[in-house]
Amino acid sequence: MSATKKQRTQPPYELLYWPSIPGRGEFIRLVFEATHTPYTDTANESKDGIQAVLACKDEQLTRDDDGNPPAFAPPALRIPGEGKGGKSLVLYQTPSILSYLGGRLGLAGADEVEAHWILSHALTALDLNNEVHDTHHPTAIAKYYEDQKEEALKKAEDFRDVRLPKFLGFFERVLKGNEEEGKGKYLVGGKLSYADTTLWHVLSGLKFAFPKELEAREEEFPTLFGIFYSSVQGEKGIKEYLVSDRRKPFSMGIFRHYPELDRQ
């Protein structure tokens, strides 16, 4: 299928997520970008686009005009024409959106077995993502880092010493186990999946947030950092995206660089 045909047959996907940061919306953006699929990033593309983000998570909402349930939190994805009775479908929860898009955009493996392994590995990468968030917000999500800094120092130490090597070691082993087909480039099978793009983004965020820790650990995980990371980064759609102004820099979102939380 030509790129033009593909673009024409895709529905007008609309990502509803906070503007200006990568955040959890980035996992959704990457599957669109990796497959050259057109999408609207509503809050980044129009000044009042954030209203649509706020509307889908409105704490008075029980269902929207198209019969969709409310979203607990962004990201959400709106897909005109794909909901009940031909109305708009709204999905929330990153893994649910990824599994929906994965099947449609060719990022969910060669068969149902691979599709479920891909979902499992993406969930594990997202668990790692959540644990990174908790390093700077260990006791209260809605309060300032400065108000929980003492706890954050403890949490970050445990994360660096115990949790991070456990996750990285796991993904190194998954890549090793799939080496025959995946050549160290793919977690499952012989082609790119949303598990790969999801893990890649978490690793890129870790390099930003904990540069010293990651540098010190890179050689412990040679497949992950020597092959996988640069391979996913070099995928055509990803490579083009990363030099575009659509890729937002890390700042004060999930991945934050507080030198005191990094390896000392």
Add this chain to the structure above:
Amino acid sequence: MSATKKQRTQPPYELLYWPSIPGRGEFIRLVFEATHTPYTDTANESKDGIQAVLACKDEQLTRDDDGNPPAFAPPALRIPGEGKGGKSLVLYQTPSILSYLGGRLGLAGADEVEAHWILSHALTALDLNNEVHDTHHPTAIAKYYEDQKEEALKKAEDFRDVRLPKFLGFFERVLKGNEEEGKGKYLVGGKLSYADTTLWHVLSGLKFAFPKELEAREEEFPTLFGIFYSSVQGEKGIKEYLVSDRRKPFSMGIFRHYPELDRQ
């Protein structure tokens, strides 16, 4: 389809999870029990069953003899005959296992739209489950509660005051939005799904861990506690399960009753 026929056509599902506690394995048990589907709970049913649990998450494992990737952590599900080339399939990550079984056991809604809403709501209930775990282990998963009690007091206060009402309010609204079809008994559509069983178990755990907080809040969420909770608990398969010795009591797992973390 008669129950006998159904039982005969299901593969011999094998749950791999820690023995003696409900834990994350409980979400998987509940979908089997709600549908009267036979399964083996390996570590609870045989003395050395725990070896199979340890084997699937062995930190040297890159892939098993049937070509399955390692599990990051239990629960895992082994399904003989459903893997690559007719070998055993092993899946890990609770939401991935639930989405696999949901489709096969009739707990994933009436169509693909409902299947994705169900996955999204189950993921949100599991996020709540994780936040409960973090109330007693805010800074180090592998250390004792007693070594992080000061931080736990702060985390639990934030959980009770901010996070818990946000989650409960969300599910109350989802039930309200689906009232026409679901009558307050189901989160999505007009029949039981794995989102319902998953949320129900988290609520049952919350009642154990934070009895005062839950009692004080019940009337704020009349559909959730007045209709949904007792309705799911009364589903035939669930009801039978809860009085069996297969239902393990809450103890020192995810849901723990520390009076000092409850409402004072």
